[in-house]
Amino acid sequence: MKELLPLPSATLHILVALAPGEKHGYAIMGDVETVSDGSVRMGPGTLYGSIKRMLADGLIEEAPARPDPEVDDQRRRYYRVTGLGEQVRAAELARLEALVRRAGSAEWAQRRVPRLREA
Amino acid sequence: MANRQESLYRVLLALYPRSFRHEYAEPMVQLFGDRLRERGRRVWFETAPDLIRTVPVQRMEAAMARVSPGARVVALAVIVFGAVMVSVGFGGGAAPLLVVVAAVGAIVAVVRQRRIVTPFGERAPLWASVTQAWWAPIAALLGFVMIAGGIGTVFEAHNLGGRIFGSSLLLALGGMMLLGLMRRPFDRVSGNSMILVATVPAFAFFWIVVPALAALLVWIGVLRAGFSDEPAPATAG
Numbered sequence: 001m002k003e004l005l006p007l008p009s010a011t012l013h014i015l016v017a018l019a020p021g022e023k024h025g026y027a028i029m030g031d032v033e034t035v036s037d038g039s040v041r042m043g044p045g046t047l048y049g050s051i052k053r054m055l056a057d058g059l060i061e062e063a064p065a066r067p068d069p070e071v072d073d074q075r076r077r078y079y080r081v082t083g084l085g086e087q088v089r090a091a092e093l094a095r096l097e098a099l100v101r102r103a104g105s106a107e108w109a110q111r112r113v114p115r116l117r118e119a
Numbered sequence: 120m121a122n123r124q125e126s127l128y129r130v131l132l133a134l135y136p137r138s139f140r141h142e143y144a145e146p147m148v149q150l151f152g153d154r155l156r157e158r159g160r161r162v163w164f165e166t167a168p169d170l171i172r173t174v175p176v177q178r179m180e181a182a183m184a185r186v187s188p189g190a191r192v193v194a195l196a197v198i199v200f201g202a203v204m205v206s207v208g209f210g211g212g213a214a215p216l217l218v219v220v221a222a223v224g225a226i227v228a229v230v231r232q233r234r235i236v237t238p239f240g241e242r243a244p245l246w247a248s249v250t251q252a253w254w255a256p257i258a259a260l261l262g263f264v265m266i267a268g269g270i271g272t273v274f275e276a277h278n279l280g281g282r283i284f285g286s287s288l289l290l291a292l293g294g295m296m297l298l299g300l301m302r303r304p305f306d307r308v309s310g311n312s313m314i315l316v317a318t319v320p321a322f323a324f325f326w327i328v329v330p331a332l333a334a335l336l337v338w339i340g341v342l343r344a345g346f347s348d349e350p351a352p353a354t355a356g
Binding site for chain 2: 024025026029041042043044045046047048049051052073075076077
């Protein structure tokens with residue numbers, strides 16, 4: 001699992017978007033925008049390129065169920081997070097939390113650095 | 120209007136490699152259509168950069184997936200050698216580097232593949248080897264020219280080093296080209312690797328246009344045909 005970390009930004013956002021349950025590409029794209037406050041927008045190439053790699057790495061899998069034809073287009077493919085994907089997402093979020101905590105700590109801000117000698 | 124834009128996007132998807140299109144073209148068009156209905160024409164402002172960014176990535180991934188690990192090393196050696204050639208200003212002083220890089224590439228290919236041709240290995244008759252693909256006659260011609268050049272160098276080189284290094288290198292690479300062609304119908308990976316290594320000098324001296332172009336055609340032919348274990352069409356004769 002460690003070799004997958006740190007995750008590319010797109011991969012992490014997709015894993016977070018899929019946390020509540022299985023979704024199709026358009027829903028993933030919309031939720032990535034929502035969860036990132038609109039700062040991350042994925043085009044189809046980025047989304048499906050990431051999905052391809054995540055399927056190969058075993059982070060997500062295609063869900064066998066298809067939507068009710070009266071509710072949604074049956075051609076849509078749904079994806080869900082695997083057990084490995086959940087572990088990797090948790091590890092990456094913990095890594096980022098630790099980074100934010102350390103970066104904001106007073107101890108880090110006051111860390112002594114060697115002073116440059118004035119010319 | 121929306122249909123026309125979806126059709127345009129579908130046409131642009133031809134830029135992606137076939138394997139990626141086969142798997143994801145339909146959902147991508149569907150996604151684009153959803154986005155188009157939501158955002159209108161503004162969708163192109165995010166779709167165009169997305170295409171520019173992701174097409175080369177997918178192309179590169181597809182190309183690397185087709186190439187065996189041994190051939191990747193050889194390709195890397197060619198790139199490194201090209202960079203060295205540029206950095207030393209294409210001078211004759213780079214000739215010893217050619218020997219080193221070609222030798223390392225050949226050794227790596229042999230060690231990594233483990234099934235490289237030996238005089239005792241299975242191989243196709245020369246004529247069948249030369250006619251196995253559209254690019255094979257070009258590769259064979261390059262091989263024969265290298266052998267002829269190797270023989271000529273024995274008599275023509277101005278110094279002993281040139282005779283030993285130049286002639287033996289050309290003879291070895293010419294032989295490798297022909298043996299690679301003969302091996303390829305039985306084992307694509309080792310056959311292709313030998314052919315790719317043998318074209319290195321033609322690329323290295325790229326300002327001599329005809330052999331460089333011939334080598335380029337050979338590389339295109341080999342890489343397009345792929346490295347799958349499925350034997351090349353052997354035309355036993």
